[in-house]
Amino acid sequence: MTEAYNPKVVEKAAQSFWDEKDSFAAKESKKPKYYCLSMFPYPSGKLHMGHVRNYTIGDVISRFKRMQGFNVLQPMGWDSFGLPAENAAIENDVSPKEWTIQNIDAMRGQLKSLGFSYDWNREFATSSPDYYKWEQSFFNKLFDQGLIYKKESEVNWDPVDETVLANEQVIDGKGWRSGATIEKKKIDQYFIKITDYADKLLENIQELDGWPNQVKLMQENWIGKSKGLEFNFQIKDHNDALRVFTTRPDTIFGATYCAVAMDHPLAISLIESNPKIHDFIKNNKNITTSEAAIATQEKLGMDTGLKAIHPFTREDIPIWIANFILMDYGTGAVMCVPGHDQRDWEFAKKYSISIKQVIESDQDNGVSDGALEDKGILINSKQFNGLDFDDAFDSITKELVKTNDAEVKTNFRLRDWGISRQRYWGCPIPIIHCDDCGPVKVPETDLPVELPEIDNISSKGLNLSTFSDWMAVKCPKCSKDATRETDTFDTFFESSWYFARFAGISDKEMISKEASNWLPVDQYVGGIEHAILHLLYARFFNILMHENKLIHNEEPFTKLLTQGMVLADAFYVLDEAGNKTWLNKDSLDDKNGELLDNSGNKVFKDGMSKMSKSKLNGVDPKEMIDKYGADTVRLYMMFTSPPEQTLEWSENAIEGSYRFIKRFWTLVEGRSNNIEEPSAFNKDEETLRRKSHQTLKKVLKDYEERNSFNTVIAAVMELINAIPESFKIEDASESQKYCLNEAIEFSLKILSPIAPHVTLELWSKFNSSKDKSLFETSWPEFKENLILDDNFELIIQVNGKVRGKEKIEKTLTEEQIKSIALSNENVSKHIQLDNIKKVIYVKEKLINFVI
Structure with a gap:
């Protein structure tokens, strides 16, 4: 009688075994290296299913590569600075440091419970002075190189969280976290000159062959390199000119108005003399300047009353102030061509401004229903009619250079990175301000500049300017009284180089020489929501580290896998005003097929949406592990959908994964691979061996080339289903047992990266030699000669309709195949030999009888 599968016992034993042997420590080796990294988490204190999916994908890849003979580095750490920890500390009346340490301890245990093969010897938290000391040191290098500067700039200020927000953190004019x-x-803000590297960042994208095209395109668009023309529109009755930038000078004859940003000098100059302009700017100045928001928000404007003189037609065209023009792109002023720019078209329609078509293209449907944005041939453009885009660009540029101070310019949408934040829980910027010497970097011998210790945080939070004793310091240059910088780094600063620190941890330097053995990261795993900021900043930092001879590689990540989100059903009730209140699934009652809440109110199903705290549709990984075991959770996560696609959570489906593991356990437990290979096999045995080796070949491709773990699992299920029952019984022949054992061995090794605990336990019993644990064994090799099938499946048709199928030996003649097809029981019901008019045979595929 076989022992019942008990995941708690199996998983505890496996994890203890790995810990005792320090199984996953990355050490110096002659094996080829493989560095697999999943984006490290913010230590919130609790794993969610998105974490589980992300880290399971990385662990499956790491374990597979170990079995292939690679020396694998898979580290784990904590992105532990930032506003979330500070806000949580306020809510719980503790210091952010204490809160973070508690959460790290909790999450480390949760990660270990899932059996992830991390090298915990390399663990660090970015809030540790041992880490951010080197970040401050690197800042000093960049400061010396002139890549860091400070300037006054307009920012998005969250009055509740009392800090600056990036444009991407402002949603519908509200703070992403506070809702203010x-x-x-x-x-005053510190900036780092990422724009100096815009061309390099753009050029290197072409080398990222292992990245998804979508992510590369997102980065290209974010950098936003554009060649265009900068020139003047003379302002009527003024000595001044309005300088504009356009990427489409070919459309200049379609310009029917100009528009400037709300903070353009022209707009600002009109505020005092024009109350309407004053009110318009005042009412709209706090609207976010994120391009994503501008693209969707209502287009609003105010006519300045000023007129620009068209450089070719000499017509007067109005100058507007518009909320969709960005001061920090180009000149902050544009010529607007509503016939050939959709944004301009929407604005023109709203304010009854004329629309002209000056381009003809293959997709030409006119401009009455929307802008025609394609490039094409010029029309209604006087002497330039008939020119295409390139010729028109050159010809119009030549004309404007003569009269309107035109020059061809390359602009970028990318802006320098503002790295200052005004809160306590972050890495202090290592600058000292002296009245005589100005900003002075903190000497290397005085690093790290550590945060002042606190017991808790008030409800409003705090920043470093409240610590007067901490701020007071002597100037390193002149020794006079001075003050410390009170801003802290944007947390993207920490996450932009952590991957290199994992590869070369040292007490004596930022990145040790060991890093050259591991970098670049071979496989990076994380959500596509990080496609722009984190991944772009990490690439930028990597270039800087390379220039400073800290690392040898210019790009940080060879391959990138962006996993899909985990979705679950969400439920809500409506109040009288139609507002939604979200409900946890467990709080609902099903009364005769109708869902009700505890008060008897009708509950509505929102469908599948991203698991989130706000919608109360998250699933606690711990509950699932306690109920089914870590291997079931891992198997379910990998089986339900390909990694790049969204995963729709279903407890019925996770039950199916649990049943499969129990069935597999029953098949393997109590068996031993102690059968010698026989000299001959019968037909059924050869069929199973062929299936085993075909499966091995297929999953190798799925693992190596496609990261298609769902099809790996499906292939093993198919192999197990193909095992004849007669091979499993006690008195099966030696050759049958050998074929069964081969199928089991392959299945154990194939599933090992996905379900490592149960396969380790089963292998320890199944492996008769006992010389190696499963994670130390090598990946099995398939035999090509066993994969080739001597048979094929023949489809038999009568007048084109399938009437039967037969297994046919490849050595048979066409006449022999025809005879077998005609003897098929179902085919014989639909055919008479003397009615056959024609026989069509497609070799090794089908035969069709026409009657």
């Missing part, structure tokens, strides 16, 4: 209405505010 965002204000525009001018403050």
Whole structure:
């Protein structure tokens, strides 16, 4: 009688075994290296299913590569600075440091419970002075190189969280975390000159062959390199000119108005003299300047009353102030061509401005229903009629250079990276301000500049300017009284180089020489929501580290896998005003097929949406592990959908994964691979061996080339289903047992990266030699001669309709195949030999009898 599968016992034993042997420590080796990294988490204290999916994918890849003979580095650490920890500390009346340490301890245990093969010897938290010391040191290098500067700039200010937000953190004019209405505010900020590297970042994208095209395109668009023309529109009755930038000079004859940003000098000059303009700018200045938001928000404007003189037609065209023009792109002023730019078209329609068509293209449907944005042939453009885009660009540029101070310019949408934040829980910027010497970097011998210790945080939070004793310091240059910088780094600063620190941890330097053995990261795993900021900043930092001879590689990540989100059903009730209140699935009652809440109110199903705290549709990984075991959770996560696609959570489906593991356990437990290979096999045995080796060949491709773990699992299920029952019984022949054992061995090794605990336990009993644990064994090799099938499946048709199928030996003649097809029981019901008019045979595929 076989022992019952008990995941708690099996998983505890496996994890203890790995810990005792320090099984996953990355050490110096002659084996080829493989560095697999999943984006490290913010230590919230609790794993969610998105974490589980992300880290299971990385672990499956790592374990597979170990079995292939690679020396694998798979580390784990904590992105532990930032506003979330500070806000949580306020809510729980503790210090952010204490809160973070507690959460790291909790999450480490949760990660270990899933059996992830991390090298915990390399673990670090970015909030540790041992880590951010080197970040401050690197900042000093960049400061010396002139790549860091400070200037007053207009920022998105969250008055509740009391910090600056990036444009991407402002949603519908509200702070992404606090929900507060965002204000525009001018403050001094530190910036790093990422724009100096815009061309390099753009050029290198072409080398990222292992990245998804979607992510590369997102980065290209974010950098936003564009060649265009900068020139003047003379302002009527003024000595001044309005300088504009356009990427489409070919459309200049379609310009029917100009528009400037709300903070353009022209707009600002009109505020005092024009109350309407004053009110318009005041009412709209706090609207986010994120391009994504601008693309969808209502287009609003105010006519300045000023007229621009068209450089070719000499017509007067109005100058507007518009909320969709960005001051920090181009000149902050544009010529607007509503016939050939959709944004301009929407604005023109709203304010009854004329629309002209000056381009003809293959997709030409006119401009009455929308802008025609394709490039094409010029029309209604006087002497330039008939020119295509390139010729028109050159010809119009030559004319404008003569009269309108035109010059061809290359612009980028990318802006320098603002790295200052005004909160306590972050890495202090290592600058000292002296009245005589100005900003002075903290000497290397005084690093790290550590945060002042606190017991808790008030409800409003705090920043470093509240610590007067900490701020007071002597100037390193002149020794006079000075003050410390009170801003902290944007947390993207920490996550932009952590991958290199994992590869070369040292007490004596930022990145040790060991890093050259591991970098670049061979496989990076994380969500596509990080496609722009984190991944772009990490690439930028990597270039800087390369220039400073800290690492040898210019790009950080060879391959990138962006996993899909985990979705689950969400439920809500409506109040009288139609507002939604989200409900946890477990709080619902099913009364005769109708869902009700505890008060008897009708519950509505929102469908599948991203698991989130706000919608109360998250599933606690711990509950699932306690109920089914870590291997079932891992198997389910990998089986339900390909990694790049969304995963729809279903407890019925996870039950199916649990049943499969129990069935597999029953098949393997109590068996031993102690059968010698026989000299001959019968037909059924050869069929199973062929299936085993075909499966091995297929899953190798799925693992290596496609990361298609769902089809790996499906292939093993198919192999197990193909095992004849007669091979499993006690008195099966030696050759049958050998074929069964071969199928089991392959299945154990194939599933080992996905379900490592149960396969380790089963292997320890199944492996008669006992010389190696499963994770130390090598990946099995398929035999090509066993994969080739001597048979094929013949499809038999009568007048084109399938009437039967037969297994046919490849050595048979066409006449022999015809005879077998005609003797098929079902085929004989639909055919008489003397009615056959024609026989069509497609070799090794089908035969069709026409009657």
